[in-house]
Amino acid sequence: MVRIKSKKFYWSSSRVNSANYCGMRYYLKYMLGKEELRLSAYVKGSFLHSLIENFWDRLGTPEEVAKKSSSKKYFDAKSFVDYARRKWQRIIIADEEADQHIAWTYDNEKWIIRGNLGPICSPLFDYLSKEGRPLFAELPFDFKIDGERFTGRIDEVRIIDKQIVLTDYKSGKPWVGEMKLDFDPQLTLYNAGLCSLILFNPNIARVLGLEGRIEEFMHGNRFTSPEILERF
Numbered sequence: 001m002v003r004i005k006s007k008k009f010y011w012s013s014s015r016v017n018s019a020n021y022c023g024m025r026y027y028l029k030y031m032l033g034k035e036e037l038r039l040s041a042y043v044k045g046s047f048l049h050s051l052i053e054n055f056w057d058r059l060g061t062p063e064e065v066a067k068k069s070s071s072k073k074y075f076d077a078k079s080f081v082d083y084a085r086r087k088w089q090r091i092i093i094a095d096e097e098a099d100q101h102i103a104w105t106y107d108n109e110k111w112i113i114r115g116n117l118g119p120i121c122s123p124l125f126d127y128l129s130k131e132g133r134p135l136f137a138e139l140p141f142d143f144k145i146d147g148e149r150f151t152g153r154i155d156e157v158r159i160i161d162k163q164i165v166l167t168d169y170k171s172g173k174p175w176v177g178e179m180k181l182d183f184d185p186q187l188t189l190y191n192a193g194l195c196s197l198i199l200f201n202p203n204i205a206r207v208l209g210l211e212g213r214i215e216e217f218m219h220g221n222r223f224t225s226p227e228i229l230e231r232f
Contacts, residue, residue, distance in 0.1 A: 010142075010149040013186040020185065033040060037103045043170040044113055047091060051084055051121070052155070056133045059085070076123040084121045086231050088114050134158040134167075135207055141193030154190050157208075164208055165229045166190050187230035192223045 018026040028034040029131050060072025065079060074080040095102045104110060134156040142151045156167040168186060195202045198214060210217050218225050 004122070009124075010151045012150070013189050015205065016185050016189065036101070038047050038100055040104045040109055043091065043102050047088060048120070048124075048171045049155075049169055051087070053138055053223075055128050056137075074125075077122045080125040081118050081121045084117045085114055088117060118133050131158070136204075139194070139197070141190075141197055143193065143196035145192075150193065152189060152193055154194060157194065159208065160229075163229050164194075164227065165231065166194055167231050170232050171229060180212055187232070188224065191225065191228050191230055194228060195221075195223060198225075 013029060013113050015026070018029060019045070029036060058071060058073040060070065060075055064070045064072035065075050073083045074208070088110075090103075092114070095110075102110075136157040137155065139154040139157055141154065142149070144150070152167050155169050158165050158167070166187070169188065195218065198210055199205075199210065202211075205211055205214060217227050219227070
């Protein structure tokens with residue numbers, strides 16, 4: 001098989017996963033440019049990911065939230081759930097007018113999801129509040145290995161008990177099992193991406209407390225470090 005690549009070709013975790021798990025899906029999506037179905041699981045996942053990504057920017061006090069012009073949208077678990085339900089309602093309305101509709105798994109799924117946002121978002125609010133604001137969120141990386149370009153964004157990077165922790169948030173139960181935890185290459189790619197930033201971005205190395213000890217941190221490795229805790 002001959003692989004034709006443009007100068008702008010790059011590998012991302014999505015490309016790697018598609019290539020690993022289904023060659024036909026990779027060919028249709030990335031070689032032929034075919035549009036994928038808007039599966040409800042992916043729409044829900046993107047929605048929850050957006051809530052997490054913007055959590056700290058939209059968290060405020062009751063007084064800030066009360067101001068209609070404020071960017072602050074919630075201040076406790078209940079107001080966070082209410083905000084999430086309003087956002088999901090907008091997705092439902094937008095879908096009714098879209099050219100490509102969401103492929104719902106079953107009738108009334110969109111309303112079932114809306115009803116389940118309480119049990120999902122209330123503990124999510126408590127969890128994120130307890131974790132605190134991360135050192136980096138949606139941290140972009142872009143590096144090359146042997147002429148191959150790799151890019152992506154790491155959901156969160158923080159320090160817990162003096163250890164650097166990178167996190168990728170997942171929302172779909174079918175995709176987060178032992179097989180994914182043990183064999184999915186995504187977190188390894190993120191580890192390499194974070195190490196590339198540590199090696200070549202002094203500010204990130206400083207924030208992570210690695211000034212003067214990067215070689216020790218890498219343990220003699222070129223691309224990844226065993227000192228980074230990876231988690232879904």
